[in-house]
Amino acid sequence: MLESSSVLLFIVFVLLFILLLFVVLIRTNGTAALIWHELIKEKITNFIMNQSKEQRILNFVLQNAVRGDPRSVMETIDKYCSEKEWAMNVGDVKGVILDKTVEEINPSIALELGTYCGYSAVRIARLLKAGACLLTVEFNPEFAAIAKQMIEFAGVQDKVKLLQGPSEVIIPQLKKKYEVDTLDFVFLDHWKDRYAPDTILLQECSLLRKGSVLLADNIIFPGAPEFIKYIRNNPRFQCSTYPSHLEYMKVQDAMEKAVFLG
Ligand SMILES: C[S@@+](CC[C@H](N)C(=O)[O-])C[C@H]1O[C@@H](n2cnc3c(N)ncnc32)[C@H](O)[C@@H]1O
Ligand SMILES: [Mg+2]
Known part of the structure; x- marks a missing residue:
């Protein structure tokens, strides 16, 4: 009897230890955290609520924020x-780096690659x-529809073109369709493998001028190694790194600022 209860106690202890290890892992390891938040927790909640996480974020804003x-x-x-639910907005901590960069440049025309729910678009637009004007690019129609409502609710729709x-x-x-001459500021925050090719494309399309500033998010997590290699070894760009943390987590991350020298 004593033996079986101590075996049970041992099993409970091991399970608690595994649970603790799992909690620590998802708080400190970016990949484990994203697997948990984006692949497991989000999918289960979507199924139960029959609604996307982005719709839940928008609803929470509509119910709790000031129009x-x-x-x-x-x-x-x-x-x-x-x-409540982790999401890939630039967030409040790296958001301060974004704010300072926008304030320093005081852009007339800015481009954002990757709108998602419109968090950083609102953040940038309020400082313009x-x-x-901010042009923000999003290829997912569901996210674009959420961002449109978010931008309108925040009251910055006159400054943002989605x-x-x-x-x-x-x-x-x-240039032709949206009458852009050159861009003063570009915020890169879309899929990380597009950072380098899109930076090259911006130059090929003559959209950068001497002094145009690029700010790239998530250069450590998930990381954009191809972009970092390209930009730091390019004499046409002057780079600086801003160490920070992944949005809403203790995971290490950073932003890269690159000034185009012409
Ligand atoms: C990290 S989220 C953007 C977060 C947003 N900047 C913020 O901080 O609120 C990345 C977004 O980029 C979009 N995206 C990824 N690759 C893209 C591409 N090549 N063109 C347009 N949108 C893209 C994704 O659908 C996703 O919504
Ligand atoms: Mg990001």
Whole structure:
């Protein structure tokens, strides 16, 4: 009897230890965390609620944020994504690096690659001067529809043009179709394997001028090694790195700023 209860106790102890290990792992290891949040937890919640995570983020904003107040929208998204469900917004910590870069450049025309739910679009747009414009590119129609409502709710729709389609198709159309001369600022935050080819495409399409600034998110996690190799070894760019953390996590990440020297 004593023997079987100590075996049971041992099993419970081992299971608790595994659970603890799992919790520590998903808090400190980016890959484990993304597998848990994006592949397991999100899919189960979507199935139970018959709704996407992005729709839940939008609903939370519509119910809890102040209409026409971009800061309130940003804070409400950050609250939801840090307390309830992780999502790939640039987030409040790296968001400060983004804010400082935008404020320093004071762009007339900015481009964002990767809109998702519109968090960083709202973040950038709220800092733009009168008459300035942010073009933001998203190829997922469901995300684009969510972002459109988010941008309108935040009241920054007059400063943001949402372009739906793949970056590699939209970039070559920017001059003729969207009357862009050159870009003052580009925020790269789409799929990481597109950072390098799209940076090359921006140059081939003559969209960068001397002093144009690129800011790339997630250069450590998930990482953009091809882009980092390209940009840091290119005499036409002057680079600096801003160490930080992955959005809503303790996982190490960084942003790369690259100034085009012409
Ligand atoms: C990390 S999320 C963007 C997050 C957003 N910048 C923010 O901080 O709120 C990346 C987004 O880029 C989109 N995306 C990825 N590759 C793309 C491409 N080649 N063209 C357009 N959109 C792309 C994805 O669908 C996804 O919504
Ligand atoms: Mg990012």
